[in-house]
Amino acid sequence: MVDPVAIGFGAGLVLVFVALHAARGTGWEATADISEEVIERRASTVEETEFPEPGSRAIGGGSAPAGAVAAGEEGELEEGAAAEESSGPGDVPEDEIEHFEVEFTKEGDTIEVANNETVLEAGEDEGWDMPYACRQGQCVSCAGQITSGGNAEDYVEHDNQQMLDDAELDEGYTLTCVAYPRDDFTIETGEAP
Numbered sequence: 001m002v003d004p005v006a007i008g009f010g011a012g013l014v015l016v017f018v019a020l021h022a023a024r025g026t027g028w029e030a031t032a033d034i035s036e037e038v039i040e041r042r043a044s045t046v047e048e049t050e051f052p053e054p055g056s057r058a059i060g061g062g063s064a065p066a067g068a069v070a071a072g073e074e075g076e077l078e079e080g081a082a083a084e085e086s087s088g089p090g091d092v093p094e095d096e097i098e099h100f101e102v103e104f105t106k107e108g109d110t111i112e113v114a115n116n117e118t119v120l121e122a123g124e125d126e127g128w129d130m131p132y133a134c135r136q137g138q139c140v141s142c143a144g145q146i147t148s149g150g151n152a153e154d155y156v157e158h159d160n161q162q163m164l165d166d167a168e169l170d171e172g173y174t175l176t177c178v179a180y181p182r183d184d185f186t187i188e189t190g191e192a193p
């Protein structure tokens, strides 16, 4: 039969082990949340860039606070991009503004035109009735012909004209609404190819 002393002894041993185990603990501790630390460490290894990062390189792009920061940065970048877009042949720094002599044969006058104004604007400033429609280089209403010899773009810089091909430019045709002078020349206004 079962010896009650042995049972008591066994139970006592079990209790001692349990007590010792509880006192020592398991040695296991909950892992500290190191995700922020890891993100910061990674972020410090990525160089600051002047241009928008692809989404895959954005650090912590998925979380709300990081997203909020990214939105602010994007705002600045958009402004920068807009500033770049607006630059054209008419955006001449003040200390680089030059004037060229432009003879308008039909109007019978020679005027000084600055390199930051269009031939059309210069003519209008004189009070002449200059032809135009879109003022964006997308029709030929404002066309004129530079008769000084050679390609029109030897004398003017077009701001994104879309209508004249190389042969027409070679014949001296220009779109006065987007033409900024780069040399002296003679022009017949109201002449389209």
Ligand code: FES
Pocket: 131, 132, 133, 134, 135, 136, 137, 138, 139, 140, 141, 142, 143, 175, 176, 177, 178
């Ligand atoms: S007005 Fe349309 S191209 Fe100049």
